[in-house]
Amino acid sequence: MRKLQRFLAGLGFSVGVALAAQADGRADHQALVAAQARLLAETLDAPKNFDLVFRYVQVSEALGDYEAAISALERVLAFAPHLSRANFELATLYFRLGSYDNAVHYFKAAGAAPDLPVQLRARLTAYLPEAEKQLQPMRWAGFLQTGIGYQSNVAALPDTGFLSLFGHNAPQGSNVPQQSDGEVFGLAKISNIYDLENQRGDRIETGFIGYGTGQFSLSQFDLGYVEANIGPRLALDPANWPGVTIKPYVVGNLSWIGGTSYLNSGGAGVTLGFDTARDWSVEPDIEWRHLSVNNPGHYQITALGDGDYISVSADGIYRFTELMSVDVRPIYARASAVNPWQSFNQGGFQVSFHEEFAPPFPWMPLQWTVMPYFSALWDAFDAPDPAVNPYVRRCDFAYYGGVMLDMPITANFGLSGMMQYARTNSNLPNFSNDDLTVLFGPTARF
Amino acid sequence: MQISRAGSWTPMLALALAALALPPGEAAAQVVGDVGAATPLSLGTPPGEKTRNMVIGARVIANELIQTGGEGTLNILFLDRTTLSIGRNSRLVIDKYVYDPATGRGVMTATMAQGVMRFIGGQISHTTGVKVLTPVATIGVRGGMMTVSVGPDGVSVMSHYGHIDVANDAGHQLMLRSGFTVHVRGRHDHIAMPGQTSLQALDANYAALSGGQGSGGGGLGDAAAHFGVADPPLPNDPDSMPGPDTIGMVNLGQAFVGNRSQQQQYNGARIPRPRD
Structure with missing residues (x-):
């Protein structure tokens, strides 16, 4: 019985932490929406300020607004088409949206770049085959x-x-x-x-x-x-x-x-x-x-x-x-x-x-x-x-x-x-x- | 346009001031977006004005004819977060753009006569929808992303996300899934069922949309050094990992063994000695 009590206490603690994080998340949501609008406005004023663009991408991803993040990153690639991390990020965003053909395109572009960080190259070994698999009818x-x-x-x-x-x-x-x-x-x-x-x-x-x-x-x-x-x-x-x-x-x-x-x-x-x-x-x-x-x-x-x-x-x-x-x-x-x-x-x-x-x-x-x-x-x-x-x-x-x-x-x-x-x-x-x-x-x- | 949120004042004010700074003909016209990236061979012709080179930060005017040459590409960013990437040898007009930031609603209509365009929907496409007119078909987009290519053999529409309706005089096809393409040969021709997009066709469109070594000129500078948004990673595929179903399986198996054992206990079946 004591084992069960300890287990339930641990499970309760985990769920409690998750619920607390969720409450914080709700409070943060409005702040993120405001930040996204502000960053978009600043980006329109200064389209070549890429620090702004990357912050806009981060905020949009945190909001789950993957389309906004994709549009910003594709604009970044217009300036630096071989930026491996941007290609990788675009691939994962398209993957999340279920657009696996675009994900394959960007994963391959990221993989072709020699400067892709080790951690992302490792993930590529799992993600690219998975994206390719999703394109198959069987x-x-x-x-x-x-x-x-x-x-x-x-x-x-x-x-x-x-x-x-x-x-x-x-x-x-x-x-x-x-x-x-x-x-x-x-x-x-x-x-x-x-x-x-x-x-x-x-x-x-x-x-x-x-x-x-x-x-x-x-x-x-x-x-x-x-x-x-x-x-x-x-x-x-x-x-x-x-x-x-x-x-x-x-x-x-x-x-x-x-x-x-x-x-x-x-x-x-x-x-x-x-x-x-x-x-x-x-x-x-x-x-x-x-x-x-x-x-x-x-x-x-x-x-x-x-x-x-x-x-x-x-x-x-x-x-x-x-x-x-x-x-x-x-x-x-x-x-x-x-x-x-x-x-x-x-x-x-x-x-x-x-x-x-x-x-x-x-x-x-x-x-x-x-x-x-x-x-x-x-x-x-x-x-x-x-x-x-x-x-x-x-x-x-x-x-x-x-x-x-x-x-x-x-x-x-x-x-x-x-x-x-x-x-x-x-x-x-x-x-x-x-x-x-x-x-x-x-x-x-x- | 209505403005109600404090956060929305800044871009609107900037666009208004920019419109005032334009030549008299342009100032009277409606500014609909900004050029976010462009190669030198991208041109714009506002209504009643001379053709101009489109440069980064330039305002795009309603009904402006946008053209790109053999090396020209252009990226236009709109207030509602809609983005148009226009590929080489393309011609496009933004016929109508009205956006109310307070409600997120608006109207957007564009006419594409030639070339390749990638559309990434913003607020308008998520609420009232966006319409793109081509010589042989009308494309309605709701909450979506697509690539449209217009050529001598018709129009191809690749769906990347959302609901995309492609219609002509003969009928229409609704695309609800990404990774599918509809091809329309003529305004009166039957539109075939969407087929799976080939990776070769997709890559060809990417090539047409690409500015080669970069559309902006000058690269990203120091910003690239601190670019790192590749977190969190994608979640693992639940079909390829243990989970509640495998745990249920183990427990079901143990329950079976327990029941068989209890049956044996009661009926006096002797449990054999452990093997040597």
């Missing part, structure tokens, strides 16, 4: 990681030392107490966009995610999980509601534990996208899946059973700055299993705070990212499980919190790790447990 992106990990309670064994059997507490008997184990793991996240190249911006999105572990000792808990989804993302009214989209999709997953099939599902969903502002976006989603679960044994006592699973969720992102954001994902779900004691209502949320910061060496092209996160879920089951306790309807409260660190070394390779504490409190002893997880290893991205 675009792939991916993140791959492998490494080693540790879990303090791989098998999620209860921390009370006994089980509830037909309403009576019994020793765990043949079962071992909580046991830690090391593991090797692999994680893959791959997405594809097929741009239909119309002016609506319609596209077909395909996503794949996979996760697998191989336990050092408890090999019966080796895990394999793959999930894929595909669907068209269609603009609703791009002329009047730019950034508002709808995406119907189909989704499915396969999983294995200890080499045998565990939970497979198939279903469909609809996501609405509201990416209409520079500082926030939200994606509500509704999804239905049919679950098929292989629970070996006579008694079906776990939360997951054959049946339907419907979830209503949303993914809301608020960007304090381009490099600092908070992501909140509330969810409500209903599992309607064949057995009423495996049917439940679920509610909860996941919140993560995302901050990118400068890498320790100037030759590293990408920002490093730290992401503290926290999630809480409440489960209320429909009926008591007679095999566990015929008089007690199961209710769980589960939470986890941790921190993830992503450290790209080159544009394509790096290191990443995460550390997490998870706890489930249940009114039935069988399901109360906790676990500490650490994962670390090399990464690849494209």
Whole structure:
């Protein structure tokens, strides 16, 4: 519990700092608007005073007025066409506006200049291929990681030392107490966009995610999980509601534990996208899946059973700055299993705070990212499980919190790790447990 | 024009004083912008006046015919932050420019007869929109950036940002995405769907807009030494990094293992001893 309190205190402090910065930002906005107007006026009076122009660029960028910054910098290039930093800056501004062909032009111009600073040349190795990729109708992106990990309670064994059997507490008997184990793991996240190249911006999105572990000792808990989804993302009214989209999709997953099939599902969903502002976006989603679960044994006592699973969720992102954001994902779900004691209502949320910061060496092209996160879920089951306790309807409260660190070394390779504490409190002893997880290893991205 | 913000007085006053300092014919005309950069072969012909060389800081007058030669390029900066970069061998007239700094609204219409022009929208294009007339099409811009080239085989409009509507007597095409180009051959010809801009065509336009070794003459002096705005960097691509989705994935996997384990516990499946 103390670990959780410390984590929450840290998360609260981070969010507090961000909110304070946001308040300061609002106060600064009016000052920046006034400064931009003053600098424009002075620039009109003295068009060859480039100190004024550069200050105008800085102020315009701070305001998010990228067009003003672009116009000023392109005027600078009329005087000094080979100024590498101006070319680089123009490239990043066009990139931010989604004008990737212009970004490619200016990145190449910046790269051709011998005096481009080391730090910017390093970024160029990541940014130019990314801008070129955005010009392709078929675009792939991916993140791959492998490494080693540790879990303090791989098998999620209860921390009370006994089980509830037909309403009576019994020793765990043949079962071992909580046991830690090391593991090797692999994680893959791959997405594809097929741009239909119309002016609506319609596209077909395909996503794949996979996760697998191989336990050092408890090999019966080796895990394999793959999930894929595909669907068209269609603009609703791009002329009047730019950034508002709808995406119907189909989704499915396969999983294995200890080499045998565990939970497979198939279903469909609809996501609405509201990416209409520079500082926030939200994606509500509704999804239905049919679950098929292989629970070996006579008694079906776990939360997951054959049946339907419907979830209503949303993914809301608020960007304090381009490099600092908070992501909140509330969810409500209903599992309607064949057995009423495996049917439940679920509610909860996941919140993560995302901050990118400068890498320790100037030759590293990408920002490093730290992401503290926290999630809480409440489960209320429909009926008591007679095999566990015929008089007690199961209710769980589960939470986890941790921190993830992503450290790209080159544009394509790096290191990443995460550390997490998870706890489930249940009114039935069988399901109360906790676990500490650490994962670390090399990464690849494209 | 209305003036309400203190910060807007200075340029307006400067333009008014400049207009008074112009020859009598020019003083009566409306000043619409300033020349921000120019090569020597850029000319301006105000209505009823003699042709003049456009130099940095020169005022641009409404209905002034602006022409560039084979090496001439010109950059005009307007009060609402609109910028026109005019390439070699171009001819352009600013037909109408009215801007109210208090509301950010105004009217801007230009006629382009020949050559290449890059338009970067300011306040007017974000509110009421801007219109550019060409021999074969009319281009409406809202909150946008574009490059227009007018030649003997028609007009090409490259969209860089915003909403750009290209219309002629046969119809129109609305461009909502950057990186696309519309080509119009004749006033009565059908306008084809926008196609992706080729990097070669884009580079050719940049070459036409470029003043070679620099339009201003004299370079930036000391200012270049303290130019450094390349921060903050671009954010990383969320599709190429770990995030809430991968964390959710790890936890889902662990939840699966936990459920399988609990099933085994209850049914008395013996958890085997660790491997040697």
